[in-house]
Amino acid sequence: MQDNNDIIPIGQMIFILMIAMVGAGILTLPRDLAEIVPYDHWIVLLAGGLVAIVGALIHGAIIRLKPRKQYFEILCDALTKPIAYIVGLTYVLYLVGFIGLLTRIFGEVIKVYLLTNTPLEVITISILAAAIYSARKGIEVLGRMMQFGFPSVVTTIVFIFALSFTRSDFANLLPVFEITPAEILKGTPTTILSFIGIEMILFFGVHLEQPKKATKAYIAVVAILLFYMLIVTATLAQFGPIQVKSLLWPTLDLFDTIELPGLFIENIQVVVMSLWVLTIFSTTAPMFLAATVMTESLTGSKDHAYLAAPFLPLVYLVSIIPENISKTYEIMNIYTRYVASAMIFVVPLIVLISLVIQKKLRREEKVNV
Amino acid sequence: MSLWEKLFGKKNENQNIKLQETKVDKNLDKNLESIKNMLVDCDDIVYREFKIGTDESYRATLIYIDGMADKDLLNDYVLKNSMVSSRITPPNEKFIKKELSNILKDKTLTITEMKEVETIEQGVLDILSGDTVLILDNYEKLIIIASKGWDGRSISQPETESVIRGPREGFVESLRVNTALVRRRIRDHKLKLKGYKIGKRSQSDVCVMYIEDIVNQDALKELNKRLMAIDIDAIIDSGYIEQLIEDNWRSPFPQIQITERPDVASAALYEGKITIIVDNSPFVLIVPSTLNAMMQSAEDYYERWGIATFIRILRYIGAVISLYAPALYIAITSFHPQMLPSKLSMSIAANRAGVPFPSVIEAIIMEITLEILREAGIRLPGPIGATIGIVGGLVVGQAAVEAGIVGPIMVIIVAITAISSFAIPSYSMAIGLRLLRFLLIIISAILGLYGIMLGTIVILIHLCSLKSFGVPYLSPYTAYITQHTDLKDTFFKAPLPSMHNRDTTANKNQSKRMQDLRDEDFNKEE
Numbered sequence: 001m002q003d004n005n006d007i008i009p010i011g012q013m014i015f016i017l018m019i020a021m022v023g024a025g026i027l028t029l030p031r032d033l034a035e036i037v038p039y040d041h042w043i044v045l046l047a048g049g050l051v052a053i054v055g056a057l058i059h060g061a062i063i064r065l066k067p068r069k070q071y072f073e074i075l076c077d078a079l080t081k082p083i084a085y086i087v088g089l090t091y092v093l094y095l096v097g098f099i100g101l102l103t104r105i106f107g108e109v110i111k112v113y114l115l116t117n118t119p120l121e122v123i124t125i126s127i128l129a130a131a132i133y134s135a136r137k138g139i140e141v142l143g144r145m146m147q148f149g150f151p152s153v154v155t156t157i158v159f160i161f162a163l164s165f166t167r168s169d170f171a172n173l174l175p176v177f178e179i180t181p182a183e184i185l186k187g188t189p190t191t192i193l194s195f196i197g198i199e200m201i202l203f204f205g206v207h208l209e210q211p212k213k214a215t216k217a218y219i220a221v222v223a224i225l226l227f228y229m230l231i232v233t234a235t236l237a238q239f240g241p242i243q244v245k246s247l248l249w250p251t252l253d254l255f256d257t258i259e260l261p262g263l264f265i266e267n268i269q270v271v272v273m274s275l276w277v278l279t280i281f282s283t284t285a286p287m288f289l290a291a292t293v294m295t296e297s298l299t300g301s302k303d304h305a306y307l308a309a310p311f312l313p314l315v316y317l318v319s320i321i322p323e324n325i326s327k328t329y330e331i332m333n334i335y336t337r338y339v340a341s342a343m344i345f346v347v348p349l350i351v352l353i354s355l356v357i358q359k360k361l362r363r364e365e366k367v368n369v
Numbered sequence: 370m371s372l373w374e375k376l377f378g379k380k381n382e383n384q385n386i387k388l389q390e391t392k393v394d395k396n397l398d399k400n401l402e403s404i405k406n407m408l409v410d411c412d413d414i415v416y417r418e419f420k421i422g423t424d425e426s427y428r429a430t431l432i433y434i435d436g437m438a439d440k441d442l443l444n445d446y447v448l449k450n451s452m453v454s455s456r457i458t459p460p461n462e463k464f465i466k467k468e469l470s471n472i473l474k475d476k477t478l479t480i481t482e483m484k485e486v487e488t489i490e491q492g493v494l495d496i497l498s499g500d501t502v503l504i505l506d507n508y509e510k511l512i513i514i515a516s517k518g519w520d521g522r523s524i525s526q527p528e529t530e531s532v533i534r535g536p537r538e539g540f541v542e543s544l545r546v547n548t549a550l551v552r553r554r555i556r557d558h559k560l561k562l563k564g565y566k567i568g569k570r571s572q573s574d575v576c577v578m579y580i581e582d583i584v585n586q587d588a589l590k591e592l593n594k595r596l597m598a599i600d601i602d603a604i605i606d607s608g609y610i611e612q613l614i615e616d617n618w619r620s621p622f623p624q625i626q627i628t629e630r631p632d633v634a635s636a637a638l639y640e641g642k643i644t645i646i647v648d649n650s651p652f653v654l655i656v657p658s659t660l661n662a663m664m665q666s667a668e669d670y671y672e673r674w675g676i677a678t679f680i681r682i683l684r685y686i687g688a689v690i691s692l693y694a695p696a697l698y699i700a701i702t703s704f705h706p707q708m709l710p711s712k713l714s715m716s717i718a719a720n721r722a723g724v725p726f727p728s729v730i731e732a733i734i735m736e737i738t739l740e741i742l743r744e745a746g747i748r749l750p751g752p753i754g755a756t757i758g759i760v761g762g763l764v765v766g767q768a769a770v771e772a773g774i775v776g777p778i779m780v781i782i783v784a785i786t787a788i789s790s791f792a793i794p795s796y797s798m799a800i801g802l803r804l805l806r807f808l809l810i811i812i813s814a815i816l817g818l819y820g821i822m823l824g825t826i827v828i829l830i831h832l833c834s835l836k837s838f839g840v841p842y843l844s845p846y847t848a849y850i851t852q853h854t855d856l857k858d859t860f861f862k863a864p865l866p867s868m869h870n871r872d873t874t875a876n877k878n879q880s881k882r883m884q885d886l887r888d889e890d891f892n893k894e895e
Contacts, residue, residue: 011850114705114819126816130826137834144833144847267708270818277822 010213012143013201015150016286017056017220020197022227023283024105027249028329029194029228030235034244036187040179041232041241047184048191049225051345052198053218058348059201060215065355067211071202072297078354087347088298094343095291096311098196099284100318101332103128106280108325109249114273124319128288128312130281135288135308139207142285149278156271157227161234163258163268168237192345193336194228195221197283199344203290248325391489397428397506403489404432404502414496421451427469428506437499439518446479447503447514470508482515494572521546527629527651529796532668539629544574544648550631551578551646555638559583565596567610571603574648575610578634583641583871583879588657588838592643607647607654614656616836621804623797624837626658633667639882641875657838657874661845661859663795664688669862677862685860687792692802694786695732696809696821698779702728704817723773729814731775735783736807738765743787840874854880 033041066074071091075084107123115123134142201217208214235254236244244250255272289304291311296304322328394400401416408414417431429451431443451473474483486492492502492511499517524546527539540547548562559582565575575596579589595614604610607627615624628634629651634644637655645654655662664684669677702721706714724731742761746754766780786806793799805828812820835842845855854870857863869883 009848009851012848110819115817118816122816123819126820126823130823130830133827134830137830141830141834144841144843145829147849148829148833148843148847270705270708273818274822277819278826281826 006138006140006207007209008140008143008204008207009209010216012147013204013208014217014220014223015146016143016204016282017198017200017217018223019146019150019153019279019282020200020286021195021220021224021283022279023197024102024280024332025194025196026228026231026279027105027109027251029191030232030244030250031247032190033187033232034236034241036190037179037183038241039173039175040177041236042229043177043179044184044187045191045228045232046225047188048194049221049228051188051192052195052221052225055192055195055345055348056198056201056218056221057215058345058352059199059205060217062348062352062355063201063205063208063211063214065352065359067208068206070206070293070297072294074202074351074355078351078358085298088294091343092291092294092298094339095287095294096314097318097335098340099128099131099287099291100315100321101328101335102280102284103315104319104322104328105325105332106276107319108328109252109276110273113252113269121316121320125312125316127277127281127284128315131284131288132308132312134281134285135292136305138304139204139289142289146282149282153275153278156275160255160258160268160271161230164234164238164254167257168234169240170237172237172240173233189337189341193340195224196336196340196344197286199348200286200290202348203293204286389490393487393489393492393509393511395507395509397430397504400489400504400511401430404493404496404504407489407493408496417448419448419452421469421473430504431501432496432504433501433516434496434499437519438501438516442480442516442518443501443514447501450477450479470505470510470512473503473505474512478514480514484513484515485510486513487511498572524550530628530630530633530667530794532666532671534671535667536630536632538631540631540634540646540651540653542649542651544576544646547631547646547651547653548576548578551635551638551644554631554635555580560638567596567599567601568604569600569602571605573604575604576646576648577643578638578646579643580638580641583639583876584643585641585657585838585840585874585876588840588874589643591838592645592656604647605649607645607650607652610645610647611654616838620831620835621801622660622832622835622842623663623795623801624658624835624842626655626662626795627652627797628655629653630667636667636670637662640872641879642872657840659837659840659844660798660832660842663798664793664860665858666794670865674862674864678860681860681862684792684794687789688798688802691786691790691793691799692806693809693821694782694789695736695806696813696824697818698782699728699732699810700813700817700821703814708818717776717778720776720778724776725773726775727814728776728779729810731779732783732810733807735769735775735779736786736810739783739787740803845873 029045030041033044037044062074066077069077072084072088075087078084079087103124106127107120110123111118111120134145198217198221201214205211205214231251235250238254238257239247239250247253252272255268258268288308288311292304292307295301295307299307301307322331391403394403405416413435415431415433415435419429419431421427421429431447433443454477486495487510489511492513495513496502499519501514501516503512503514505512521543522541524538524541526537530539538550540550552560557580559580561579561581563577563579565577566572567575577592577596592614596610599610599613601609601613611623611625611627612618617624626637628637634653634655638644642658643656645656647654664681666680669681672680701708702717706718709717721728726734738761742757745761746757748754749757762784766784769775770777770780790799790803793802805824809821809824812824814820816823832843833841833847841847845852845859849856852873855873857868857870858872866885869881869885871880871882873880
């Protein structure tokens with residue numbers, strides 16, 4: 001009965017990707033956009049989304065070209081073994097760093113909104129422990145879990161935003177179509193980074209039931225792009241670009257303004273925070289799994305379950321490096337701008353080009369023979 | 370195999386000693402001797418020696434267990450026939466000498482079920498199962514007469530799964546009665562019954578039933594493998610089998626559905642599932658099973674769909690309340706009072722002002738009291754049990770509030786929790802949720818709402834990792850894209866005319882159950 005283990009349909013993969021992408025970026029996305037351009041934020045977001053879709057297509061194409069292979073094996077094929085080891089290790093370090101920063105931000109948010117007196121360590125370590133538990137169980141469980149949770153998450157989000165729109169002033173979004181191409185180019189890199197998590201398909205592509213359908217991953221990006229559009233529009237319509245710039249977490253402040261007349265819960269924060277915990281969990285859990293899977297290939301080990309727990313101290317160390325929340329965001333910005341773009345766009349692009357050239361060469365050889 | 374087992378596990382020792390076999394001898398005395406040797410000091414065994422033939426020259430012995438064999442049957446159709454009737458019309462002397470055994474079997478004994486065995490051990494096992502052994506002189510086989518007949522409970526209404534509408538029959542302790550109850554509902558030659566004898570000492574009869582062409586073949590193979598692997602001295606109840614073959618014994622959730630109702634069992638068979646009937650147990654196991662199946666009641670299918678859907682949603686709400694209510698109360702009162710409307714928050718605080726304990730202690734005291742009450746109510750005989758409920762629930766609750774040990778809202782929360790947990794149809798599921806409730810109470814006392822969310826995530830991971838004989842425990846909720854037809858029978862129960870597909874876990878070739886009749890107009894005049 002265990003022989004069908006670790007195979008997931010593309011639908012579940014899309015669910016994993018979607019929820020993995022909505023990480024810490026969602027809290028600050030409206031502010032980041034407002035800092036870059038004063039109007040037409042959605043065009044900048046759209047541009048970023050388009051780039052992310054291209055990225056998703058590149059990843060999907062790699063999986064299609066090399067079906068049923070671990071990402072490390074693909075790296076070996078494309079870049080030769082020594083380089084593959086270096087790149088693989090970089091991926092692991094990148095993931096560890098990203099999870100670390102993410103959990104730090106998570107801890108700070110929980111500390112502000114839910115548990116004022118609880119030490120940060122308890123919050124970060126407990127969510128990491130849950131992510132490790134999930135990583136030990138493997139991809140199949142993760143896929144089922146994301147699929148199970150998705151409808152309720154979407155319903156709640158739609159409900160919350162429907163409430164928030166009642167008090168919005170859409171004049172805050174004006175003027176439209178005033179943006180220049182130069183401004184779009186300037187803003188795009190920032191927005192792309194809200195789509196971190198899309199690279200998960202590289203690590204999990206080996207588990208796909210039908211690798212031919214891997215390029216469908218772009219659906220996840222499209223859905224998330226629409227979701228971000230909704231958030232950005234709602235937040236900016238509520239506060240206006242100038243006020244958004246001065247808010248630490250504009251998205252969360254948006255929910256603070258919601259009032260539920262006559263409802264049992266006075267404060268919608270309960271619902272939002274539960275969603276927030278779930279979101280961060282579903283971002284860290286796939287990344288944890290990806291890191292363990294990569295380590296498994298690097299060390300040539302057979303069982304990934306035992307490799308998850310040793311990451312806990314590493315991730316925790318990263319999470320305590322920044323002195324405070326603003327330092328965390330500084331590091332996060334630099335980190336995502338350079339490291340993440342390289343790992344998500346540059347490396348896969350090189351891999352894809354190399355694979356395509358190899359394929360061409362092989363075909364020519366056949367023709368020559 | 371996990372790393373731990375590789376490093377520290379023991380080698381599997383094969384303890385199966387093959388049964389010793391003694392061939393049946395020609396000499397009656399010798400056979401009797403060896404059976405008596407095996408059954409020494411067994412006072413309930415009856416040996417009835419008698420003689421057959423006009424000149425009483427052929428010796429024979431009947432062996433059975435007093436109380437397990439049907440004595441009327443032995444008197445009227447075995448002893449009377451062979452001792453009296455055979456004398457009235459004496460057969461040919463020469464002929465009888467060689468062919469006595471065949472004459473007995475073919476002409477004399479008016480018994481429906483008979484077989485022959487060649488070893489003493491097999492014969493003894495049959496005696497112990499309630500059958501009767503007939504030993505003949507000069508014959509190298511033992512004749513086994515099916516004479517099982519003991520008093521059992523008659524078919525009555527199932528107590529754990531009562532319904533308003535639906536059949537009132539329930540399974541009983543006798544295996545054959547139970548298989549007949551199911552067979553009566555499935556007049557299909559494709560319904561197969563496969564017998565196992567499990568338990569080295571108890572040799573309990575276990576019967577696996579399935580409909581050959583719609584059963585989930587992978588699950589059937591897996592079940593066979595797991596049943597064969599059981600190595601235990603005795604099976605007392607189907608609960609033993611359940612615990613020995615379930616996928617994850619660490620889990621608080623039941624992974625095998627149990628039922629007392631033949632209609633539920635046969636409906637499961639029609640869905641491609643497998644039922645396991647164990648002798649001496651009125652509870653029948655159904656595999657593979659899912660969380661969804663545990664939340665259903667037989668009645669849902671007999672009532673119309675709107676009502677069934679409404680009741681199912683109520684059950685799910687009940688499950689959620691029974692899991693979360695006390696934990697949420699603790700989290701909100703101790704960590705996040707700002708979540709509630711200020712008036713409610715004030716009233717809770719005012720109520721709790723005199724209570725000396727933190728709310729977690731309050732909750733644990735009340736929950737434990739309630740569990741003790743529930744346990745006491747089950748153990749006591751009917752009328753006294755009801756009294757306990759009133760005394761415990763009303764008097765103790767009221768007194769505790771007045772004495773200022775607990776707040777009144779805590780009493781309300783605990784009462785709602787208890788009532789909600791009774792709304793869950795599966796008793797084992799309700800117990801599982803009860804255990805997890807305590808877990809959530811503790812974690813919510815440490816980490817508040819964040820703790821509850823964390824607990825939920827961990828429970829969800831666990832639920833998603835569970836499988837029952839290859840079927841994911843949360844299906845079809847975790848695979849609603851590929852198995853969207855199964856969604857018609859979840860917390861939403863579709864109208865019966867539109868449920869024309871069988872469960873996707875069943876055999877793919879038999880996915881159609883019925884024609885779509887939705888658009889048929891019965892009132893149309895021809």
